[in-house]
Amino acid sequence: MAEVVVEKWGLAPVWSALASLVFLWPVLNNYAPAGLRQWLTTFAERLATYLSPYLHLTISEYGQERFRRSDFYLAVEAYLSHACARRARKLRADLGKDARALQVSVDDDQEVIDSFRGATLWWYPSKKTNRSNVFSFYPGEDERHFYKLVFHRRHRDLVLDDYLPHVLAEGRAVTVSNRQRRLFTNNASGSSNPYRGGKGVWSHVPFEHPATFDTLAMDPDQKEAIIDDLTAFRDSKAYYSKVGKAWKRGYLLHGPPGTGKSTMIAAMANFLEYDVYDLELTAVKSNTDLRKLYIETTGKSIIVIEDIDCSVDLTGKRKKASDDKKASSDGGDGDDKPKLPTDEAKDEASKVTLSGLLNFIDGLWSACGGERIIIFTTNHKEKLDPALIRRGRMDVHIEMSYCRFEAFKVLAKNYLGVEQHELFGEIRRLLEETDMSPADVAENLMPMSKRKKRDPDACLAGLIEALNKAKEEAEAKEKEEAAEAKAAKEKEEAAVKDDDDEAGKSSSDKANGTI
Ligand SMILES: Nc1ncnc2c1ncn2[C@@H]1O[C@H](COP(=O)(O)OP(=O)(O)OP(=O)(O)O)[C@@H](O)[C@H]1O
Ligand SMILES: [Mg+2]
Numbered sequence: 001m002a003e004v005v006v007e008k009w010g011l012a013p014v015w016s017a018l019a020s021l022v023f024l025w026p027v028l029n030n031y032a033p034a035g036l037r038q039w040l041t042t043f044a045e046r047l048a049t050y051l052s053p054y055l056h057l058t059i060s061e062y063g064q065e066r067f068r069r070s071d072f073y074l075a076v077e078a079y080l081s082h083a084c085a086r087r088a089r090k091l092r093a094d095l096g097k098d099a100r101a102l103q104v105s106v107d108d109d110q111e112v113i114d115s116f117r118g119a120t121l122w123w124y125p126s127k128k129t130n131r132s133n134v135f136s137f138y139p140g141e142d143e144r145h146f147y148k149l150v151f152h153r154r155h156r157d158l159v160l161d162d163y164l165p166h167v168l169a170e171g172r173a174v175t176v177s178n179r180q181r182r183l184f185t186n187n188a189s190g191s192s193n194p195y196r197g198g199k200g201v202w203s204h205v206p207f208e209h210p211a212t213f214d215t216l217a218m219d220p221d222q223k224e225a226i227i228d229d230l231t232a233f234r235d236s237k238a239y240y241s242k243v244g245k246a247w248k249r250g251y252l253l254h255g256p257p258g259t260g261k262s263t264m265i266a267a268m269a270n271f272l273e274y275d276v277y278d279l280e281l282t283a284v285k286s287n288t289d290l291r292k293l294y295i296e297t298t299g300k301s302i303i304v305i306e307d308i309d310c311s312v313d314l315t316g317k318r319k320k321a322s323d324d325k326k327a328s329s330d331g332g333d334g335d336d337k338p339k340l341p342t343d344e345a346k347d348e349a350s351k352v353t354l355s356g357l358l359n360f361i362d363g364l365w366s367a368c369g370g371e372r373i374i375i376f377t378t379n380h381k382e383k384l385d386p387a388l389i390r391r392g393r394m395d396v397h398i399e400m401s402y403c404r405f406e407a408f409k410v411l412a413k414n415y416l417g418v419e420q421h422e423l424f425g426e427i428r429r430l431l432e433e434t435d436m437s438p439a440d441v442a443e444n445l446m447p448m449s450k451r452k453k454r455d456p457d458a459c460l461a462g463l464i465e466a467l468n469k470a471k472e473e474a475e476a477k478e479k480e481e482a483a484e485a486k487a488a489k490e491k492e493e494a495a496v497k498d499d500d501d502e503a504g505k506s507s508s509d510k511a512n513g514t515i
Pocket of ligand 2: 261262263306377
């Protein structure tokens, strides 16, 4: 719930004090010591507030839940940006959802005057900067954003009982109707970056990848199973809560380059209508930062770590006893215990560790917010630590493999609009015998030369040529490897024979007493 504070101070109105203050103010302001000046300023403010018939109401970005932006604050933001856009003096125009309609909203940090059932209300967006140099564990602690609502005290009941619920409902409705899905990144540093919305640790752009399960080329049964799994996950809130599990699911996508792992992620996001958080692990300084990033993600989202084997040194066994001391200060060896801020602060310089990542996936913090999918992709599943990808952490392992005939049919339909063709028989045979990635097959079905029309006959003939070439190259490579293996074996056998001869010679020498 949002933190709503109605400010009211109980100081008695002292008219004479006020009059003296007004007269003495210029003198005091120039000559009084700093401490007294500050006290007087506060006093004057409080007095003015007490005497004023207007009430102030504050809605903080981080309410009682210090880790998550308050729902109410977000609703107010949406309400003011869109519902009150016509009444603001400074506006911002943007292309809205799917870049189809023009959307006008209130510019950042603009005050807005609203009216409700005859009452006038003033909204002031504000922020307070924390000047202390103390390291903060909580998000939004360095700069506190809040909205201040000012209204006449005779409207107190109207505002608290009717207006605020109205703002909450309208704000939520605006959020739903304007929801443009977003692609977030944690690696958009520098002022010249094209990303917007950089208040938090994530920056974002609209998510516009067009891939869907219809355009994804893979075995139809495997595809069906994945769609079923996703649907079951999306509809299982009650089930997850009944069995006492956090509402999240892990997918490991593995396979050679160009087999559609990234395309699959886009298809999943479009199918579920979730946002995507593309987590660049190499840009994360420490396990603490990793946790902050997780906490700042919203529900209904897919968190992706691409090429997990290359991102961070997570390979090999988990740390041995000698390293345990260090590991425990990094976040523990897979234990889910939240660490004290001071422990983490000391460890600021350290990089993300395997244990930090395990905590990220299924530590206690991972249950915040709910409805999340975590996806890792890799070209080398065998290089990953088994702890990272065990069932329960990565619930579903999906192998994306080379293009076979069923997958090819999807590509032919998408790229050429062809469902049947006389060359399909030969292509089927070649695809069974040759490993070619869907990316390479697709490339052959999409000639980029303007002069070449997308002629299915020519494209399919070109694909057959490419497949034959790939087959020949694979056979030549196989022969070369076989020859190399044979040469190595012969060399080894010759070495063993030499050793035997040497051993036989020395034992006969010994028997003859020549040494
Ligand atoms: N299964 C597929 N279905 C449809 N298109 C595909 C498929 N696989 C690859 N492609 C096409 O090939 C291109 C590259 O695929 P993608 O980036 O998804 O591969 P990847 O497995 O993520 O590769 P890498 O391991 O190098 O990251 C995509 O833009 C897409 O057009
Ligand atoms: Mg990829």
